[in-house]
Amino acid sequence: MFVAYRITLQLLNFETMDLSKIKMVVTDMDGTLLNSDHQVSAKFFSLFESLKKKDIKFVAASGRQYHSIVDKLAAIKNDIIVIAENGGVAKQYGKELLVTPLPNATKNEVIAILNGVENVHPVLCGKDNAYITNKSTMFEQKLKEYYTNYKVLDNLNDFDGEIVKIAIYHFKNSEKYIYPKVFHLENELQVKISGANWVDISSKNANKGYALEKVMQENNILPHELLVFGDYNNDLEMLALADYSFAMKNAHPKVLKLANYHTESNDNFGVERILEQLINSK
Template structure:
């Protein structure tokens, strides 16, 4: 595996770069400085809210590109590269559909804020890990503004308890199982692969110059763009099958291990 040509590193956040405590390691931040020295661009690509991504990567937030809300939004150097909102009429349709489903918790995801019903303190506590900015509403239909996606949470399994209720929307929307507990519904072009392709074009990056890490189904489209695509050891079976390579788990520094190999390859090249 020759990583000497890599010019861009892209990684998912939860289950990939972040450990089970939802933190990035000091080892990663040290490696980021090594990437900077070699003009290797770093992209954080997550289903998280834009502000939440910045909070998790605060020491480097001014020097990275961010793909947020599963590809609904992308920004580099204060230049917005992607903004793909969910059509307002579909928003109302999905909210009304979800009203009849028990034990799920929808989140309306705007660019600067998220909106949830204020009837579950337990879910609100969980939400704070993923959304830095949010508001409580009596009725989700009361929010008239633009959103990027609707995220839906189940405390047990999104694949088991949410997906069967919404999979029919895949005909003309993105319906992504984005984690054990989450499903995201967004516009058809709002996925990490679409957003990453725009970032690649903006930076003139080719597939052999791209290194991508992921762990769940919402990472599949962006993994397909890279010659050097890595699934985490803890990844969903679909991701393990799709990626060209595997690395150790997010709790065993799987991303950092490959980045160290990347830095070493770059040193040998010079």
Template sequence: MDLSKIKMVVTDMDGTLLNSKHEVSNRFFEIHDALKKKDIKFVAASGRQYHSIIEKLEPIKNEILVIAENGALVIEKEQELLVTPIQQDLKDELLDALGKIEGAHAMLCGKYSAHFDGKSAEFLGQLKEYYSNYKVYENLYDVTDEIVKIAVYHNKSAETYIYPAVKSLEHLLKVKVSGPNWVDLNHADAHKGYALEKVMRQHGVSSDEILVFGDYNNDLEMLQLSNFSFAMANAHPNVKKVAKYETLSNNDFGVEHILEKLL
């Protein structure tokens, strides 16, 4: 495996760069300094909101590119490079459908703030990990913000309880099981692969020059863009099928392990 041509490193956050305590290792920040000296660009690509990603990567926030909300928002140095919102006329239709799923809690994700309804209040302690900027509404139908993603949470299993109920919407939207408890609904063009392809074109980077890490179904499209795609040991089986290589788990510094080989 010859990594000598790599110009860009792209990694998912939860289950990939972050350990199970949602932490970025000091080891990674040291590695990033070495990547920077070699002019290798770092991209964080996550289903998280922009501010939540930046909080995790605060020491290097002005040196990286961020793909947030599953690719619906791309920002570099506080400048918006791409915004792909959900069609406004679909929002109420989606809220109607999601309201019929027992145990589901929907969040409307604006570019910089998430919107919860009062029924999700008991889960706010958990949800704050992913949505640091948020507002609570009595009725989500009252939200007028431009929405880039609808995230749906289930405390048992998103794949079992939420995905079957929204699978029929896949002709209208990008529907992704993004974690054990989450299903994300985005504009059909708003996914990590679409956003990363734009970033690669802008920076003149080819499939041979990019290293990509992921662990869940919302990473599939971006993994397919790289000849050096890595599934984490803890990855969903679908990811292991698509990725060309496998690394250690997120708790065993799987990303750092490969980046040290790159350096």
């Protein structure tokens, strides 16, 4: 059951906020729209129907695989825009808007680096499938939360199909154990700490902000008509596009610093609170 709430406006920096011009809502998934149990609230789906009636477009933007995102939002999947794989893939109502692949030579370079790092689990992320090795049953179980479609290979170096991202998992901490090994690639690639356990590597143009710019152009959306929610570093570029950028209370310090506004945590209906204000402003 959705809990009744009151918001202290001054605390959350809303004094001058006017949401009446918003035409598009964009939200990250994990740590933002999804609670800590990786679930979408029933309240959100109810609010979505009100957004739809007011002709406000909704975009789910995630490091997750496209299929995983639409599985979480199955009830509304035909009415939403999806930015998946941290901007490597974008689809509007099922129509492909953008695919930004990672060159095969780059894939091999990254895999070679990771072969020298202990306790990391790389995932090759294609447009429709993900690919892993069979070295960890525990990791494969963890993967299923984020990747609905995946295949197990003997060797990732032998895969020569198109990928849009390499996602790398560490059970303890991605910022401490993965990022120091790959940050030197940032001059040529996107290297993003995308969660407490994940680092994502993709093409320089494959980020949520770049993909969102394409979506905005497709739908004639201006910055003052855009409302964006995020919690981690892979959200920074898309938050920077919106006049109404919201950091979750549980966000990474860089996100809290960049965002123009703050809201409650993903476990305290941070997104839903603002959507309700948006709907009431219309």
